[in-house]
Amino acid sequence: MTANPASRWGLRVLGLGYLTMLLLIPLVMIFYKTFEDGIGPPLDAITSPDGLHALKLSLLMVAISVPLNTIFGIGCALLLVRHKSKLNPVIDAVINLPFAVSPVVIGLSLFLLYGTDGWFAFLGEEGIKILFSVPGMVLASIFVSLPFVVRETVPVLQEIGTDQEQAASTLGANGWQTFWKVTLPSIRWGVAYGVVLTTARVLGEFGAVTIVSGSISGQTQTLPLFVEKQYQNFNQTGAYGASLVLALLALVTLLAMNLLKRKEDA
């Protein structure tokens, strides 16, 4: 396409302006506000016992939800792409549900299921606490972040086709060997993108987790919930500081993947 210079520059200014207004300025504002009174106040907020606990809990959510969703996501993508079935469109639609349903609704549905009158109320009677504790929050995190690995892996699987896998089988590799030596290395970047998105989603999840956790300081508060609490308590510097930590965690995830990829390409 050969657009004339004027319209090309026009498009660039429009695109960059849009991104600046919607993404960059708000993020820069957080940086600015966080360090408005020096590094002390935000640092205090984050290193407070509740702040540290929130950070740890958020990381725990990632440590549990991301591996589970990765394993499930790869398996599900393999099922959808490699095993043609009449049920596939149904599975496909169900996987998209967390994208379509508001997180608050997801939180409520978990509440109804595991609450005192829910189907799984007996778990509580057995002493297994789901709501207002870590298991419920993990369930909510898994629910909201479930589609990412599947969605990122399916197109890559479709693109690589089955030739390489069939070649491996004629060379004597069984299904498991073929998966580890051929399929997984071929789809690893799709999976990696899925993992990054899943991580970011789990770190940032607010709606569903708020409802099932009850947001108890120092107990069931993840970083986003901590941010909200600080903000409600007029500790805005604390809120900004915690927000910044969240943003940095996401950035580190992205960066780690880019570094890995660069090493791979070299």
Add this chain to the structure above:
Amino acid sequence: MGISVEGANKRFGDFQALNDVAIEVPDGSLTALLGPSGSGKSTLLRAIAGLEDLDSGQVTINGEDATRKPPQQRGVGFVFQHYAAFKHMTVYDNVAFGLKIRKWKKPETSKRVHELLQLVQLDGLAGRFPSQLSGGQRQRMALARALAVEPQVLLLDEPFGALDAKVRKDLRTWLRRLHDEMHVTTIFVTHDQEEAMDVADQLVVMNEGQVEQTGSADELYEHPANEFVMSFVGEVNRLGDDFVRPHDMEIVLDADDRTQEGLVQRIVTLGFEVRVELVLSDGTEVWAQLTRAELQRLELREGQIAYLRPIQAKSFNGSSPSNPDGASTPLGSQDGGDAGLPAAV
């Protein structure tokens, strides 16, 4: 010994890919499965490799029933049209794949891989990735990879289909030489009759999921079993119920009782060979293959009237009593009228 397939049927939805197919591939031979796309040749090859399950029928490899065996246990080497190179592995690791699966020790693996890379003339490129190779090199790598595990049979699915004409020709000559050295029973699929005739000992012509004819290149060319084989293994003109090869069409300037009148439409010189295209009085378009010398002797020009005399014709329907088997009928001196070529004049 060798490979045999009996009563093979395979259906994909409404499409009958294989319809009661039987083939025999002699031990150590190089056999071509030849046919147009959709003829079932690739399905048959994949069924032999175990990459496709037959609905019914039996596959025997070197005397053993392989019908229910998974591909891992059939002892086949398979080469795919689009190489199926492991893109994330180097050339070395691609070729070593089957050996690593078989838990070969490192020094033996290395020795074998380098022998094979030498054989396929890629020895200097062991450290490259497939994306850094040309199409021809990738296919040679795929061949080395398939040969590494010393397969009992080598199966190639349109191995040169994705390559350009020059590389295709080089590779098929090279494949023939390789086969002559290794003597591993080989089947390759192609839709290119010239390629099949050039390389294979035995050709199996397939069409619409069935085997039309099996034989050597000469047998198929000289004694085609039916119209399909005749037109698939070479050029052919149709004159009424008769089929005539362009080089069996004589052009003369004087009419007699066995000639047909035609208008010379186009004369194409292709090096030594000359292609003369004519339209007969009934509108049929035919062409004759002449040598340059013949053309000069006849002094043919486009737009002039000439007379065609088929030297040899074949007929495949039962209506012509003189050649019920589709055997060739020399339209020579004795009773040329049998071939049913009415004089057009």
